[in-house]
Amino acid sequence: MNVPHVLDRVAAAGSALNFARIESAISGDPWFHAAGMDGSLTVAVRGDQLPERYLHALRAFRFAQYVDFGWVDRDAAKRAGRFTDASSCAPHREFHHLVIDRTSGRLAAYLALSSPDVFGLEVDYPIDVTVDMAGTIPREKIWEGKRLVRRADLGRSQLGRNAPWWTLVAITQVLESLESAGQFQLLIADGATSGSAAMLRSLRYAVTTLPTLPHPQNRDGVLGPMWRQPETAVAYSAQLTQETPPVIEDLTKFLRSSRPGSVRDYLALRTQGPSSAEGNLIHA
């Protein structure tokens, strides 16, 4: 049969969605807004600032990336009739961090942050967030990050390099604002240890990983392949530290410029002092 599998067709539709006009559709001011020389536009908004259609489109985009990453069992999804990602909570309890390719209007990367009644970690792991992760932190001050997704076909462009980092700059801005308003103390998430947890560490978040393994039954079902990746996902918590804001400030300058090199290398070199990082990268 010439026609691609239905999941691939749905994923192609999700990845192709255009967000070029989203800025004019945001009600109120975005929580973060930045345009980079890499052709990116990064915005962070609360769910109730966006029209419903964009919320649908964002969930469809995320699911499309899951399909492209090989995290979705195509036949199970088809049998279950699952063709988009579910919303975890009410719009006003969710933040969306989008990196848009200004040339095409398509999303380059996306990260959602939410505060649901039941955290995703409590579904996917034998974890009670209040008991196992929060300590004395009240539950309403805990926010959960969903898996960060970057469009699979971005390749090795500068935008491809920067897009995931832009989402982390944006989410840090949101968390700082929530913290100032007394609404945030702890970020929880999961993923490969070399992935988002390592990225947050490099941004000087205080990251604590849990030894608890995911439920074995995760390996079955629609998102089964996500749990069968070579590197086992870990649950972790992260807190802002005093060192985070200056790192974010430097990282933002780095992303705004058109300088070459790895972002991770830049952040690693930065620990030796800003001038050292500058010098090494300039001569890289």
Added chain:
Amino acid sequence: MTTARQLHSPLADLDSLTSQHRKAIGQLREFARDVIAPTAARRDGAPLGTVEWDLVEEAQALGGLRMGLPEALGGLGFTAEGLGYTLEEFAAADPGFALILGATGLFQTPVMLSNDDRLTSEYLLPFLGDQPILGCNAVAEELNGTDLVLATNAEHAVDMTTAVPDGDVYRLTGKKKYITNAPVARYATVMANIEGHPGSTGLTCFVVDLQWAGVERGTTHDKLGYRTAPAGELIFNNVEVPAENIIGGPSGGWDLNTTIGNITRVTCAAIATGIARHSLDHALAWATSRRQGGKFLFEHQMSARKIADMAASVEASRALWTKAARLVDNSLPVPEFEPAIAKMVADKAAIDNANAAMSLIGAQAFQRDDEMERIMRDSFGPRIYEGSPEALAMTITAHLCK
């Protein structure tokens, strides 16, 4: 000079709609009046097949290409009544533009009726983005007009587009004609007859991505009116369509076709009302500024009668389509009689009002650069689309003579 009162559909009519719908309809109507109407002549005279994508994108940003999609899917969730009010306004500005939006809705309607999450995700999701995407509903063929409108004619259809089952797919071969948006649409619902069934008795609705292998865009038609909306042929050369892309089951096309026709006749009647209103507005502007025999034209008894008849036609047409829309919105099965009546009366109003305005305005209306020339051509569109009066009469009398 006396000022003519423009007969825009009164806001009071929107009382039966939600405040959110009223707001969205208001924005679209404003766009139609302020942006589409002043530029209609430009599109009418543009080279064949031209689409002003920037304006379609503007309409998309306001929800014009997802008016009928449920709010839960990110659409505006308009009822048939809400759609009618919006399309009447677009038709009074540029009925071809109304048709671009309406034909896309014609593609979306069967997908929504399928109640299938997979079809919804794959084929309605793309309409949520900012890049405008168009759809079309491919029914008519070279040799099959009314034989694809009246179910009683099904066995008489000839040389139908055929669907041949082949494992998990069907192979479509044939040619569709007179399809609005065909030259530029991304998706189509295609009515094809399953091989072995006489005429169109095996009519089946397939959802087709027009980028699939074997799909060819044929001739773009050089139409009399509605020139803003490109229309043309779609040619299917052994096109492989997954069996899962059938809506309503194999040979279930007639039920769907009839239901969609009944729904669409309401919006077609609203479009006809918009055209009739446009003629009236144009005639009023003339009759309240032109003086002959020492008084304004509208003060002459014969002219006054013409204007009164035109206004009555507009009001009657609107009353009929709103009644039909409310029935469509609130009853199952979708009624046949009221939409057919509404469409038959409104299409006559469009032509009669254009005719009356031509007569009233006289030599000026006979000039190519006068708006009446375009209105006159456009007025015959509703007569043809979604069933001619001859076909509608069969539906109406079948209802009366049961």
